[in-house]
Amino acid sequence: MATQDFPGNINKKQEDLEPNKEESSGEFMTTNQGVKVNDDTNSLKVGDRGPSLLEDFILREKITHFDHERIPERVVHARGAAAHGYFQVYESMAKYTKAKFLQDPNVQTPVFVRFSTVAGSRGSTDLARDVRGFAVKFYTEEGNFDLVGNNMPVFFIQDAIKFPDLIHAVKPEPHNEIPQAATAHDTFWDFISLSPESMHMIMWAMSDRAIPRSLRMMEGFGVHTFRFVNEEGVSYFVKFHWKPLLGVHSVAWDEAQKISGKDPDFHRRDLFEAIENGHFPEFEFGVQIVPKDDEHKYDFDLLDPTKIIPEEIVPVVRIGKMVLNKNPDNFFAETEQVAFHPGHIVPGIDFTNDPLLQGRLFSYTDTQLIRLGGPNFHEIPINRPVVPIHNNQRDGYMRQEINVGKSSYHPNSTGGGCPFQAKMSEGGFTSYPERVDAHKVRGRSKSFLDFFSQAKLFFNSQSEYEQQHIIRALRFELGKVTIPAIRERMVGLLSHVNSRLAAEVAAGLGVDIDEPLAPVNHMFGADANTVEFQPVEKQAPIDNAPSLSMANTIKNTIKSRKIAVLIADGVDEAAVAKVKAELAQAEAQAVLIGPRNGSIVTSTNTNIQADMSLLTTASVLFDAVYIPGGDEHVNALIADPDAVHFVNEAYSHCKPIAANGEGITFLQATYVGTKLGSNSPEATLGLVLSENANSTFIQQFIDAIAQHRFWDREKRDKVPS
Numbered sequence: 001m002a003t004q005d006f007p008g009n010i011n012k013k014q015e016d017l018e019p020n021k022e023e024s025s026g027e028f029m030t031t032n033q034g035v036k037v038n039d040d041t042n043s044l045k046v047g048d049r050g051p052s053l054l055e056d057f058i059l060r061e062k063i064t065h066f067d068h069e070r071i072p073e074r075v076v077h078a079r080g081a082a083a084h085g086y087f088q089v090y091e092s093m094a095k096y097t098k099a100k101f102l103q104d105p106n107v108q109t110p111v112f113v114r115f116s117t118v119a120g121s122r123g124s125t126d127l128a129r130d131v132r133g134f135a136v137k138f139y140t141e142e143g144n145f146d147l148v149g150n151n152m153p154v155f156f157i158q159d160a161i162k163f164p165d166l167i168h169a170v171k172p173e174p175h176n177e178i179p180q181a182a183t184a185h186d187t188f189w190d191f192i193s194l195s196p197e198s199m200h201m202i203m204w205a206m207s208d209r210a211i212p213r214s215l216r217m218m219e220g221f222g223v224h225t226f227r228f229v230n231e232e233g234v235s236y237f238v239k240f241h242w243k244p245l246l247g248v249h250s251v252a253w254d255e256a257q258k259i260s261g262k263d264p265d266f267h268r269r270d271l272f273e274a275i276e277n278g279h280f281p282e283f284e285f286g287v288q289i290v291p292k293d294d295e296h297k298y299d300f301d302l303l304d305p306t307k308i309i310p311e312e313i314v315p316v317v318r319i320g321k322m323v324l325n326k327n328p329d330n331f332f333a334e335t336e337q338v339a340f341h342p343g344h345i346v347p348g349i350d351f352t353n354d355p356l357l358q359g360r361l362f363s364y365t366d367t368q369l370i371r372l373g374g375p376n377f378h379e380i381p382i383n384r385p386v387v388p389i390h391n392n393q394r395d396g397y398m399r400q401e402i403n404v405g406k407s408s409y410h411p412n413s414t415g416g417g418c419p420f421q422a423k424m425s426e427g428g429f430t431s432y433p434e435r436v437d438a439h440k441v442r443g444r445s446k447s448f449l450d451f452f453s454q455a456k457l458f459f460n461s462q463s464e465y466e467q468q469h470i471i472r473a474l475r476f477e478l479g480k481v482t483i484p485a486i487r488e489r490m491v492g493l494l495s496h497v498n499s500r501l502a503a504e505v506a507a508g509l510g511v512d513i514d515e516p517l518a519p520v521n522h523m524f525g526a527d528a529n530t531v532e533f534q535p536v537e538k539q540a541p542i543d544n545a546p547s548l549s550m551a552n553t554i555k556n557t558i559k560s561r562k563i564a565v566l567i568a569d570g571v572d573e574a575a576v577a578k579v580k581a582e583l584a585q586a587e588a589q590a591v592l593i594g595p596r597n598g599s600i601v602t603s604t605n606t607n608i609q610a611d612m613s614l615l616t617t618a619s620v621l622f623d624a625v626y627i628p629g630g631d632e633h634v635n636a637l638i639a640d641p642d643a644v645h646f647v648n649e650a651y652s653h654c655k656p657i658a659a660n661g662e663g664i665t666f667l668q669a670t671y672v673g674t675k676l677g678s679n680s681p682e683a684t685l686g687l688v689l690s691e692n693a694n695s696t697f698i699q700q701f702i703d704a705i706a707q708h709r710f711w712d713r714e715k716r717d718k719v720p721s
C-alpha cells in the first residue's frame with residue numbers, strides 16, 4: 001500500500017510540515033504575542049524629535065529578534081541547496097535487508113536532500129573546486145534514515161581523528177582568512193603532501209567531478225561500507241550509490257571560475273529552476289552487495305574509506321529511484337535547519353567498523369547541539385520523523401512536545417510501563433551482533449597501507465581529456481602554493497600514481513623531478529616512519545575501470561539544458577521561433593539574449609522580447625549557443641564585442657555552437673571563423689551550420705547538445721576567452 005499519493009506534491013512529510021507554515025496574505029500584522037500593530041515604521045518617541053522610549057515593546061521585539069537571527073553556519077558543508085521529493089524501490093530487497101522502505105515497490109518514502117560544497121562559507125560560490133555533499137533524509141515508516149554522502153566515493157583520510165586537521169588545512173588560512181572556498185593554498189597542500197593516504201581522493205578532487213555542471217548531474221556515494229541485515233539476521237556488506245538519470249557532467253575550470261563571478265548561485269539556481277519548471281531531478285539508488293563471508297576476499301580492506309569496490313568487480317544494482325519534485329518554502333527553516341547524521345539508521349541497516357564512520361557517529365549530534373542550540377533539534381519541523389516519538393527524554397531549550405502524565409522514566413508502573421520497548425520481531429532496532437575479539441590499540445590496520453593502487457586505477461581509467469584536466473588542475477592548485485618544498489613533496493607523491501602525470505605537473509611547476517621525494521607518512525603516529533608502516537606498493541586487480549570515466553556517461557538527453565540564442569534588430573524571427581519550439585519539444589530552454597532588454601524588431605518588422613541582455617548574462621551560464629540569420633542582426637552582432645566574446649568563450653569551453661543563414665557570417669567574424677573550413681577534425685567538432693533552420697539542422701544541434709562538450713577541441717588550441 002502506498003504511504004501517499006505523490007501527484008500534487010503532497011506526501012506524508014509535506015502534510016507533517018503543513019501546520020508549521022505561515023502565510024500572511026490578507027492578514028493583519030501582529031507582534032509575536034499576537035497583538036495587532038498599527039505602525040511598523042515609527043518608534044515611540046517623546047515628541048517628534050525626542051528620544052525613543054524603552055517602553056516601545058514593538059521596537060524592542062522587532063530589533064531583538066533581528067539581533068538574534070543568525071545561527072552558526074555548518075563547520076563544513078556550510079553552503080548548500082536542498083529539495084523535497086520521494087524515493088521508491090523497484091522491487092523488494094527482503095533477501096538482503098528488512099528495512100521497510102526497501103520492501104514494497106508501491107511505497108513512496110518522502111525524502112529531503114541537501115547538496116553542498118565542503119570548504120566555503122554559507123555565502124561562497126557554488127562553483128568552487130570542491131567535493132559536493134549529497135545528504136538524503138528518508139522519512140521512513142520506521143523512523144528517519146540519513147544517507148550522508150558525497151559526490152565522490154572515497155575520502156581524504158582513513159580515521160576520523162584526522163578530520164579537524166584536514167578541515168583546518170583546507171579552510172581559509174587562520175592568520176588572514178584567505179582564500180575563501182578554495183583548496184589552492186599552502187596549508188591544504190602541505191597537509192596532503194604529508195598524507196599519502198589522500199592520493200586516491202586527490203585524483204577525484206582534481207578531476208572534473210569537483211566542478212559539476214549541475215547538482216542534478218552528479219553521482220552520489222555513501223562512501224563507507226555499511227551493512228544490510230535481513231529478517232533472518234543475515235548480514236551483507238553494502239556500498240550505496242546515486243546515479244543521476246541526466247548523466248554525470250561538468251564544466252571547464254576556466255568556466256567554473258567565471259561562473260563564480262557571473263552567478264555564484266549557479267547550482268542553487270539551476271536546482272531551484274529545474275524543479276519550478278517541472279524538470280524534476282531523478283537519481284537511481286544503487287547498491288553493491290558483498291556477502292559477509294567475502295569480507296577478506298579483496299585486495300583492499302572494505303573498512304578503508306579511501307577505497308572503492310570497482311563496479312567492474314562488484315556491479316552496482318539499481319534498486320530504486322529518487323525524484324526531487326518540490327522546492328523548500330523557506331531556506332532557513334528547511335535547508336539551514338535540517339540536521340543530518342550518519343547515525344540515523346533504521347532496522348535492516350547497520351554500521352561497519354570503518355574508523356572514519358565510527359568517528360562520524362559522534363560528530364553529527366555534537367555539531368547540531370551548538371549549531372541549532374540544544375538537544376531538541378529533532379523537533380524542528382524538517383527534522384522530525386513522520387512517525388510519532390515516545391520516550392522518556394525531557395525538557396531542554398525550546399522543547400515543543402508537551403509530554404503528558406507523571407512518568408518520565410523506565411521502568412515505571414505509574415505510566416503502565418509505557419512507552420514499551422519493542423522486541424526485534426516488533427521492529428525494535430537491534431544492533432548486528434558482530435563478534436569482535438581483540439586488544440585495544442591506538443593504531444591502524446596494515447591492510448590500510450596501500451595508498452596508490454586505486455589512485456592509479458582512477459587516473460588510468462580517465463579519457464585523455466580527463467587526464468589533461470587533472471594535470472592542469474594540479475598545475476593550477478600547486479602553482480598557487482608558495483612553499484617550494486610542498487610542491488616537491490606533491491610531485492613525489494604523484495610519481496607513485498603515474499610517472500607521466502608527475503612529469504607533466506612538475507613541468508608546469510618548474511619542479512625538477514629527477515629526484516622525487518619518497519612519500520612521507522606522518523599519519524600513523526609514533527610508528528609512522530618504521531618500515532612496517534611505510535606505504536605498500538600494490539597493483540589493482542584491474543588496470544582500467546570504464547565506470548570511473550565521465551566520458552562514458554549518459555549522453556542521450558538535453559532535458560533542462562539552457563541554450564543561448566543571440567539576437568539583435570533584424571533577426572530572422574521564423575528561425576528563432578522554430579529552433580525555440582523544437583528545443584522546447586526536447587525539454588530544453590532557449591533563452592533570447594539581445595543587445596538590450598525588451599523588444600527586438602525582427603526582419604519582418606514584428607517584435608520579440610529579449611529574455612536577457614549581453615550585459616546581464618554570459619556564455620558560461622549556458623550549455624550551447626545558436627545564432628540565427630538576418631542581415632541587419634548579424635551586422636549588429638559583428639559590431640558588438642560582447643557578442644563576439646560570447647561565442648569565442650563558448651567555443652573555448654568546447655560547447656556546441658549552431659548558426660544558420662547569415663548567422664554563419666557572424667561566426668566567420670569570430671575566432672570560430674578561423675576554424676571553419678579547417679581540415680582539423682577536432683577544431684570543428686560541435687559546430688552545426690546550415691543555410692536554413694530546418695528540422696535536420698535542429699536535430700543535429702540537439703544531438704550536439706546531448707554530447708555536452710567537445711573536449712577534443714582542446715587538443716588543437718586554447719582560445720582566448
Ligand code: HDD
Nearest residue numbers: 074076077114133134135149150160163223359363364367
Ligand atoms: Fe561530514 C556535514 C558528508 C566525514 C563531520 N558531512 C556533512 C555533510 C555531508 C557530509 C554531506 C552536510 C550535511 C548537510 O547537508 O547538512 N562527511 C561526509 C562524508 C564523509 C564525512 C561523505 C566521509 C565519508 N564528517 C566526516 C568526518 C567528520 C564529519 C570524518 C568528523 C569526524 N560533517 C561533519 C560535521 C558536519 C558534517 C561537522 C557539519 C555540519 C553537520 O555535520 O551537520 O559534523
